[in-house]
Amino acid sequence: MQQIVNFILKYKYFLFFLLLEIIAISFTIQNHSYHNSAFSNSANFLSGGIHKRVNRFKEYAHLREHNDQLLKENAQLKNILGLELKNNDSASAHVIDTTKYFQKYSYRTAKVIENQYQKKFNYLTIDKGERHGIAPEMGVANSKGIIGITTNISSGYTTVLSILNENAKINVKLSKSFHFGTLEWNGEDYNILQLSDLPIQANIQIGDTLITGGKSVIFPEGIPVGTISNFKVENNDYSTIDIKLFNDMSAIGPVYIISNIDKKEIEQLQESTTNE
Amino acid sequence: MNNNILQNIIFFVGLILLQVTILNNVDLFGYIDPYLYILFVIIYPFRKDRIPVLFFCFLLGLSIDIFSNSGGTNAAATLFIAFIRLPLLKVILRKSEIDFVVFNITKQPFLKILSYVSILAFTHSFIIFSLEYFKFSDIDTILYRTLLTSIFTIVLTIFSLILLTRKK
Incomplete structure (x- = not known):
């Protein structure tokens, strides 16, 4: 017993160092895996608040681009609204038939207050959280394309797993x-x-456009992603296909948070199917 | 003594704020950020009891990690350089014992300070990027980023040291 105490006293610096180092490395490993929500994340009141303040200055540099982007999106949406049937004579007898509408996704707006793109596991922080109706595993996109998936939430802030993260598979x-x-x-x-x-049967060409597939419950079908910039064929299979994004991931401003209204229903159904 | 503790707390908080608000947004060449916050490890007074140094440096790294969503990479790296700084200094100064009461890092010859800062900064960046990439096949990226980041960090740290000592 005396020897153990002596050992601890003799090497107490090293043991203390080892203990803290193990804690730090376990946080790192936790951060590298997708399913454990990280202990140290910026979705908290303090760091969210500081990032928000810093972002108030940073966003001025990109106001012009963001305005252009929003104007373009508005024009696009107005053009879609303007599409009417040509032989629609009965404009005066306009009836709104609510059974014709079917909303599957709802959109909320948010601002990116901290954007990472320099690392291998990148996260973004947005200025909306639980009290604005955000939940984990919602899609984040803007008019130019997809950006990520929400992970950790606090009452006022959310961290978003960027598509620039090894764990993101979309x-x-x-x-x-x-x-x-x-x-x-x-x-x-x-x-x-x-x-x-x-699959090789896809027969792709450089310049082909990619959109989200709609197979997951997170993103609706048809959000733009990017174009094929380069690809290689090896052993009658595609070995690498490079995709150039429509978005500039280093300058992201306003974004949409997409929530699937039927998500719970779909997940319950899938769970009960696999349990059987 | 009381004044000294207060000064250290202000220095600690000030370095975290400087790092997360300004330096993490520098993005030189697209992705190089200097880690000036290791200045705390470099000039924190040397004492016989090393437990507080280790603890504060761990806390400093973890605070940076919380702001930048990097798990525990900064905490692990800062803790490691806090652990090796005393043995390293003994090797550089070729002394077996250091008189903790009168010792002042800023009073040493310039070349010795430079090598002390350089080794600490390089080790720090190397641990950060190794833990971040965590793959041996990415060793070229790790070394490239370590080199650029540590050069940037060393230059900034030496400038800050000169500024801090001139004031006194």
Whole structure:
């Protein structure tokens, strides 16, 4: 017993150092895995508040771009609204038939207050949280494309797992055909992502557009992602396909949080099916 | 003594705020941020009892991690350089014992300070990027980013040391 006490006293600095180092490394490993929500995340009152204050200055630099982007999106949406049937004579007898509407996704707005794109496991922080109706595993996108998936939430802030994160795997498809693939990132260029699991029958060309596949409950179908910038064929299979994003991931401002209204129902159904 | 503790607390909080509000947004060449906050590890007074140093440096790193969503990489790296700083200093100054009462890091010859700061900054960046990438196949990226980041950090740290000592 005396020897153990002596040992501890002799090496107390080293043991203390070892203990703290193990704690730090376990936080790191936890942060690298997708399913454990990280202990140290910026979705808290203090760091969220400071990032929000800093962002008040930073957003001025991009106001012009963000305005342009929102104007373009408005014009696009107005054009869709303007599409009316040509032989619609009975405009005066306009009846709103609510049974014709079917809303599956609802959109909320938020601002990115902290944006990472320099690391291998990148996260964004947005200025909306639980009290604005945000929950984990909701999609985040803007008019130019997808951005990420919400992970940790506090009452006023949320961290978003960026698509520039090794753990992010998003189901996408070619807009010209119905071939699906998985969007991943190799950690190198923040505007170039990689597409995998695409069958050779897809017969892709450089410049083909990718959109979200709608196979998951997170993103609706048809959100733009990017274009194919480069690909290689090896052993009659696609080895690497590079995707150039429409978004500039280093300058993200206002975003939409997409929640699937039927998510709970779909997940319950899937769970009960696998349990049987 | 009381004044000294207060000064250290202000220095601690000030460095965290400087790091997360300004330096983490520098993004030189797209992704290089200097880690000036290791200045705390470099000039925190040397004492016989090393437990507080280890604890404060761990806390400093963890605070930076919370702001930048990086798990525990900064905490692990800062703790490690806090652990090796005394043995390293003994090797650089070629002394077996250091008189803790009168010792002042800023009064040492410039080249010795430079090598002390450089080794600490390089080790710190290397641990951060190794833990972040966590793959041996990414060793070229790790070394490249470590080199750029540590050079940037060393230059800033030396400038800050000169500024801090001139004031006194």
